[in-house]
């Protein structure tokens with residue numbers, strides 16, 4: 001089965017194709033979704049900051065119009081990326097997730113971080129270039145570890161004050177310079193719940209475009225300590241029995257996959273697959 005969505009660097013000088021428009025309010029949508037005929041969309045008086053050719057959907061070229069602001073377009077509304085992650089066609093979500101990461105990067109790299117001069121868009125690779133000092137900036141990806149810690153029939157789940165009320169999830173955190181994936185995982189678990197872990201195994205990864213994380217998912221076994229919650233970051237953390245779980249994260253998240261996979265193995269149920 002070939003993927004409906006593939007990324008590519010396309011020259012915005014060429015005409016035609018499809019386009020999506022993204023502003024700080026989200027993606028422009030109508031009843032048919034977020035993809036519009038590009039030449040038509042460019043006549044709608046949008047406040048375009050920059051344009052990038054981002055790939056092919058069902059074989060057709062797709063472009064991103066990154067907008068300065070959300071202007072009113074009759075018959076259309078704005079929808080955030082999270083909404084697309086939660087429901088609807090997954091390939092469309094992947095396209096928009098990629099568009100969001102390119103848009104965020106393009107918006108944040110208009111000026112050189114080294115000498116402050118305006119940067120120009122390179123046509124043949126996804127990079128911004130500073131003519132004055134020759135610096136190249138590529139889209140940023142932030143590796144984050146995410147881990148399900150288990151103790152027999154029990155799983156360690158926590159909630160942050162930012163979560164939807166009632167939902168508990170696996171522990172996660174960004175890698176810092178100087179760390180391996182395992183170093184980061186051990187540090188994050190220590191910081192967030194003061195628990196020690198061992199027998200660490202890599203399970204799988206997921207692109208998480210909120211705004212540019214790359215989630216590396218692990219399973220680890222409890223190796224000691226009592227839960228002490230990190231102030232501010234962790235609102236509650238507990239051991240839950242696999243037969244008595246709280247409300248869990250969104251179906252398409254790797255957090256949910258790590259939990260569902262462990263529960264399935266523990267209970268001898270069919271294993272889930274990670275949407276990717």
Ligand SMILES: NC(=O)C1=CN([C@@H]2O[C@H](COP(=O)(O)OP(=O)(O)OC[C@H]3O[C@@H](n4cnc5c(N)ncnc54)[C@H](O)[C@@H]3O)[C@@H](O)[C@H]2O)C=CC1
Pocket residue numbers: 142144146169170171172173174175188206208210211213215249253254255256
């Ligand atoms: N796909 C999934 O299933 C899940 C994804 N996540 C994602 O994992 C990531 C990390 O999770 P958190 O627990 O929030 O991280 P965390 O435990 O490292 O703490 C977040 C804090 O890290 C700092 N920070 C923000 N961006 C950073 C960066 N790029 N590098 C280093 N530090 C940074 C900020 O002070 C922020 O408040 C987030 O993007 C979150 O959305 C978290 C849980 C589930």
Ligand SMILES: [Mg+2]
Pocket residue numbers: 171172173192233
């Ligand atoms: Mg965290």
Ligand SMILES: [Zn+2]
Pocket residue numbers: 112113114115116117130131132133134135
């Ligand atoms: Zn420069």
